[in-house]
Amino acid sequence: MVKIIVLGAGVVGLTTAIELKKWNPSLEITIAAHHFPGDFDPSYTSPWAGANWQSFATGMDSQLQKIDWPGYERFLRLAKNDPRAGVWVVDDTSYHTKYEVAAAKGNFQSFIPWxxxxxxxxxxxxxxxxxxxxxxxxTTFKGVVITVPIYLSYLVQQNKELGNKFKKIPLIKDIREARGITGNPDYVINATGLGATKIQGVQDKKINFPVKGQTLLVKNNAKGTVSVSGFPGYTDEMLYVMPRRDGGSIIGGCFRPGDESTTEDKELTARLIRRATKYVPELVNPKFKNNSTKIEIDKVNVGFRPFREDGPRIEVDSKYKWLIHDYGAGAGGYQGSVGMGQKVVEVLKRELSQSKAKI
Incomplete structure (x- = not known):
């Protein structure tokens, strides 16, 4: 029996464990992490997300396209067939300002997604x-919105139903410690997100860095997902509004690499409220789902996205052949989680077939 430790219980780690077990039910999988769904810590990215499916891949980035695409199909299926997942289908509309289009010299085609x-x-x-x-x-298309707390709990339950185990551990300092968690596993999947390259023994030629985001969880309801990009003087900001299936909406956001502050930017909050009420007017229309005439904030979320230069890393470590990396999703953790998990399956399948060939 092949024993596997999945290190990290964010959306990528939890989904990867599911994909592995579905591929080969005989695998003995333990998800080991310092934080699990229900915990809130700035270093634990997944609970702070929006989240929806809107791939950030460029038309030339076929690798990221292949990672993102399976998530769209999966989320549509969950929205249709399994209400426990907290996923629902809504129109997803993107607006680009005259300022943004002018900066692109009127090249409308550059804003049409792959x-x-x-x-x-x-x-x-x-x-x-x-x-x-x-x-x-x-532009608009049939999109999805994921209610994060519900979906993370759903992934935990899915893992349990498949027979995967969970183990809460202290933060590991050296990647070799992972092999002592449950007694010398055959493979360790490094799905530690923000902490991936802070662990001794993990080497990466590409730069890994956190990118700060700030969102508002509000009681007001929206008809669909709306994003607006291209605000003059605020190149690291955009507006997105995502209505949650269980009521209320998420309003974001910003993209701030190098900003390590965990405190709310109150001026950003004010700008987000102004933009949201302008571009998504039903948020403050009492005729739509009894909304208040003002934005009612339940919670301000500040979190950090685990970005990696050149995108996700999914490969066997060059030094430790028992270590498979599975991190670097950036802001695309939810939409890329299924594809990343499936790619880990491909890597492990190749490794196991090679090891059998050597015997």
């Missing part, structure tokens, strides 16, 4: 139907 021909219902919104004078381009 997935336009594969997602359901993608279209460019007719200009006369865009209700905002400062918007040059709008």
């Amino acid at each position: 997935y336009k021909d594969v997602v359901q219902g993608f279209k460019v919104i007719d200009e006369e139907k865009i209700p905002f004078g400062d918007i040059s381009l709008g």
Whole structure:
């Protein structure tokens, strides 16, 4: 029997453990982590996310496209077939300001995503139907929103139902410590996100760095997901509004590499509220789901996304052949989690077949 430790219980680690067990039910899998769903810590990224599916891959980035695409199909299926997952289908609309389009020298094509021909219902919104004078381009498709606390709990339950085990551990300082968690496992999957390269013994030629994000969990409801990019003077900010299936919405956000402050930026909060009420007016319309006439904030979330130069790392370590890396999702942890897990399966399948060939 092949024994595996999945190190890390964020969305990537939990999903990878599920994909491995579904591929080979005989695997003995233990998810070992310092933080689990229900914990809130700035170093534990997954609880702070929005989250939805809207791939950040460029048209040339076929590797990230392959990682992101399986998530769209999975989330649509969960929304249709399993209400326990906390996923639902909503229209996903993206607006680009005149300022942003002008900066791109009017190249509208650069704002058309790679997935336009594969997602359901993608279209460019007719200009006369865009209700905002400062918007040059709008696109929309059939998207999904994931209610993070519900979905993380769902992943835990899925792992338990499949027979995977859980073990809470102190933060490990050296990657070799992972092999002592349950007695010399055959493989360790490094899905530790922000902490991936802070562990001694883990070498990466690419730069790994946290990127600060700030979101508002509000009681107000929206009809669908809306994002607006291209605010003059605020290159590290955009607006996104995601309505949750269980009520309320997430309003974000910002993209701030190098900012390690865990305190709320109150001026950003004020800007987010102004933008949200302008571009998603039903948020403050009592005629829509009895919304308040003001944005009612339940919680301000400040978290850090685990970015890696050149995107996710999913490969066998060059030094420790028992170590498989599975980190670097950046802001795409939820949408890329299924694809990352499936790629780990491919890596492990190749490793096991090679080891059998040597025997």
